[in-house]
Amino acid sequence: MMKVSKVLHVHPRAESLRIREKLIKHYRLGVVALAGLIAHGRGEAFDYLIGEKTMKSTFKAIKAAASAMLQAKYPVISVNGNTAALVANDLVKLAEVTNAKIEVNLFYRSLERELAIKRILEAAGAREVLGVGEAASAQIPEVCSERRRVDPQGILRADVVLVPLEDGDRTQALRKMGKIVIAIDLNPLSRTAQYASITIIDNVIRALPALVREAEKMRNEETEKLREILSEFNNREVLANAIKHINLRLSELAQKGFHIFEDNETS
Amino acid sequence: MMKVSKVLHVHPRAESLRIREKLIKHYRLGVVALAGLIAHGRGEAFDYLIGEKTMKSTFKAIKAAASAMLQAKYPVISVNGNTAALVANDLVKLAEVTNAKIEVNLFYRSLERELAIKRILEAAGAREVLGVGEAASAQIPEVCSERRRVDPQGILRADVVLVPLEDGDRTQALRKMGKIVIAIDLNPLSRTAQYASITIIDNVIRALPALVREAEKMRNEETEKLREILSEFNNREVLANAIKHINLRLSELAQKGFHIFEDNETS
Numbered sequence: 001m002m003k004v005s006k007v008l009h010v011h012p013r014a015e016s017l018r019i020r021e022k023l024i025k026h027y028r029l030g031v032v033a034l035a036g037l038i039a040h041g042r043g044e045a046f047d048y049l050i051g052e053k054t055m056k057s058t059f060k061a062i063k064a065a066a067s068a069m070l071q072a073k074y075p076v077i078s079v080n081g082n083t084a085a086l087v088a089n090d091l092v093k094l095a096e097v098t099n100a101k102i103e104v105n106l107f108y109r110s111l112e113r114e115l116a117i118k119r120i121l122e123a124a125g126a127r128e129v130l131g132v133g134e135a136a137s138a139q140i141p142e143v144c145s146e147r148r149r150v151d152p153q154g155i156l157r158a159d160v161v162l163v164p165l166e167d168g169d170r171t172q173a174l175r176k177m178g179k180i181v182i183a184i185d186l187n188p189l190s191r192t193a194q195y196a197s198i199t200i201i202d203n204v205i206r207a208l209p210a211l212v213r214e215a216e217k218m219r220n221e222e223t224e225k226l227r228e229i230l231s232e233f234n235n236r237e238v239l240a241n242a243i244k245h246i247n248l249r250l251s252e253l254a255q256k257g258f259h260i261f262e263d264n265e266t267s
Numbered sequence: 268m269m270k271v272s273k274v275l276h277v278h279p280r281a282e283s284l285r286i287r288e289k290l291i292k293h294y295r296l297g298v299v300a301l302a303g304l305i306a307h308g309r310g311e312a313f314d315y316l317i318g319e320k321t322m323k324s325t326f327k328a329i330k331a332a333a334s335a336m337l338q339a340k341y342p343v344i345s346v347n348g349n350t351a352a353l354v355a356n357d358l359v360k361l362a363e364v365t366n367a368k369i370e371v372n373l374f375y376r377s378l379e380r381e382l383a384i385k386r387i388l389e390a391a392g393a394r395e396v397l398g399v400g401e402a403a404s405a406q407i408p409e410v411c412s413e414r415r416r417v418d419p420q421g422i423l424r425a426d427v428v429l430v431p432l433e434d435g436d437r438t439q440a441l442r443k444m445g446k447i448v449i450a451i452d453l454n455p456l457s458r459t460a461q462y463a464s465i466t467i468i469d470n471v472i473r474a475l476p477a478l479v480r481e482a483e484k485m486r487n488e489e490t491e492k493l494r495e496i497l498s499e500f501n502n503r504e505v506l507a508n509a510i511k512h513i514n515l516r517l518s519e520l521a522q523k524g525f526h527i528f529e530d531n532e533t534s
Contacts, residue, residue, distance in 0.1 A: 034291045041308020243521040254510040
């Protein structure tokens, strides 16, 4: 088997390969689920379509998300295998800046995985990790996967929940419970994206650090100002912009792509 | 861990979950690589965008592909872990109908995986499987992954090569060697899709059975007729159509998606 490092210097999409290797490593460490690798691939495709950089309209969502978390009485960050593998440090920083709790919440739950994720978060500086083992003793209604299990000291009582890389079921259920749900999802058409209160359509690799920066900038703002940012935010606009953006990119890429053939026509 | 079968009846995209489970099973059997799971996820995203059914323009590519394989002097079907896991029976049928050789060709090559894939193909009825172990003694130029290794009795001397789920490097290299390359790739913008002679933009799950049916229908056609089909085929048109199709679907899905909010406005 050839080391990916050997092909990186020649590969046109080296960064994307590095992230892939990181997830594969964390699969072997018991942090990432096999289905998490497939989910990552879906994200890669959408990231490719949006151009692998944060869209302008996404910055609006990030600002609204920071403001929602800073205003929250009890904000909670939900963490799964992929996010722990990719952005553990930023998750912990965000929890500090916004005074949020961190809770492990998995589709494929096993105590080993929960503990592996907890270890990574603690190594990144987390002092408390909710939702591990017996602690996830509560259930949220109408969710049929293991994602229904939540910590009474975490997601259950939260008013604002950040759910990076979420499934649609739970986003809907959390909204029905009256919570503000902030999703990070690269697919603007997914149920998660559509049902969240605030949808950050971006790669977690870029979105989490941006969210930390924004929260740091805004942490001393007055509540009035924070409220204003949130009330002016329009998630439908963000979703619509992302789709327009992809449509435009596809047309551009198509034109660019077809230039390959101009000097070297093939049949 | 919850069995996927339990959520299938309630999940809006059950078929997609079944395929995922099949690939995960074949990862555990040593057939599919971890990177193959991520690659499958990318395919899922594009399949979702094209609407999870074969596009009209794709049928033209399938017809051209069948005609190219039936006309070929030495057609070869290149098989990797994902295709062996998902469509082994159809690969073997296609080889029979078009009188093609079957060769294992992997990005992450190991004798164990090659043998595991060979076993699956043999169980599906293959009498000969090229490219396993020492048999892959030749190299194709300008490919830096393990995919450069080919069988002198297979891809090296082929005039037509079917490469389902390919990487861009090798497609380019095979084209430069003067071969007709038929790719099956869900991403119309990938290098593979762009460099192939004939690009079938479809899920292998649907494309392979369709290709078998088409080859069966055409196997008794006169060479003149087969040549005509191929010479009239325009791959640029197929690629352009796929992108237009996705653009249209995105706009439609966006409109449909946003209807969710009509009765139940959220902020």
